[in-house]
Amino acid sequence: MDTPVEQVLYEVKKTIVGQDVLLERLLVALLSRGHILVEGVPGLAKTLAVKALAGAIGGQFHRVQFTPDLVPADILGTRVYHQRTGEFQVSLGPVFTNLLLADEINRAPAKVQSALLEVMQEQQVTIGRETHQVPRPFLVMATQNPIESEGTYPLPEAQVDRFMMKVVVGYPSATEEFVIVERAISPDPVTQAVINPERLIEMQAQVEQVYVDPALIEYSVRLANATRRPAEVGLADLGRYVSFGASPRASINLILAARALAFVRGRDYVVPHDATELVLDVFRHRLVLSYEALSDDVSADAVLTRVMAALPVPDAPMRKVAVG
Structure with a gap:
């Protein structure tokens, strides 16, 4: 009988070819309540890996493309005024999810990076006078592109220190790339949820x-x-x-x-x-x-x-x- 961890990996590998180290490190971060920074050139299935993992654990997945014009409210949420009722209502941002992909985090200015790193540490967001807990489990995977430095804002050392791991992703082997191309021209496999977020929280307690x-x-x-x-x-x-x-x-x-x-x-x-x-x-x-x-x-x-x-x-x- 396969363990829940093996079932999750098997399900993700229906979509992802290779990248064994990245997948293992993602699971390690998820089980130890950490966050992960991934450095690699575009096209190495970083987004797909997180999306497939979210599907396998039955969790929510959001992706935010970081750009220089992003502001903290774009990822955390904001208060919206409703003219009919005359009241403010809170609109929660994409950070309220189980797995958040912060794509090219170094393209956003320091205040946006700080806002994300604060929720990573505190597991909560304050909007106005209200504090909102992010869903559990909660994992941030941030990516950086090592070959383009124009228009980027490098993460300060004190902030990058918040990430449990920094994983460097390399190119696939020729055999793996053949399978990747084969899968790319075939119908996309549907990722089934093999566990649920509650079971993952139990597994986090077992890790402790x-x-x-x-x-x-x-x-x-x-x-x-x-x-x-x-x-x-x-x-x-x-x-x-x-x-x-x-x-x-x-x-x-x-x-x-x-x-x-x-x-x-x-x-x-x-x-x-x-x-x-x-x-x-x-x-x-x-x-x-x-x-x-x-x-x-x-x-x-x-x-x-x-x-x-x-x-x-x-x-x-x-x-x-x-x-x-």
Whole structure:
């Protein structure tokens, strides 16, 4: 009997070819109540992946195309005056959904980015004097196009830090692209809801019960600390490349994401590989690199790979031993 997670993935893969990492990370973010930033060129099925996932969990899906003329009310909602009654009524914006796709988030000005990131953090919107909770579960997937920088407003570090993960999506293989073209000229498959939002909320509660060995928590803290003070792990030469290391949100989110990844893979305890596999996705957008790193073409991934190589990974922890 397939687990609910396997059923969701199977249903989404009827529509999406490849993109296994993106789909797995989307599920991890959804199960750990995080949000995800995706960087990739146009045409890589980012929108389709979120839409198919929303269909498989029986949730609502909204897409907002971010543009320079967007204002916060366009995504949050506003008060509308009705002349007949002489009263204001609240019109809720597209943020009131289960899965929100913020397409090309860096094309909107800072006040719109801030409005979205506030609802991501608080899970609520205040319009006038009324506070409205967004539906649960709630996931924001924001996309960025890495090849166009004209007319964009880069996300400030303090705001990009709110995203649990930043996933870099690459081109499909030749075999995958053949299947993509084949499917494009066939009738679109209909995504069936295999679970409902209430079941997903139950699964989120189950993820919170997944056991994490203290050695793995210590490992995540040492990783974050090593990005701030690389000299302490024998990487003094990296100091000139990193202006600011990862914030405490990095170590917190690494453990939260590892717990969800263990659940996705059918375990009730986290193994070291769950954490190490997610380090780049959780940490890469939290490093502020210096101009020297840009001039030497040193990426955040390159810095993190060296930091990981310098730190010993804990021995595989077993399940929590019952006492009594």
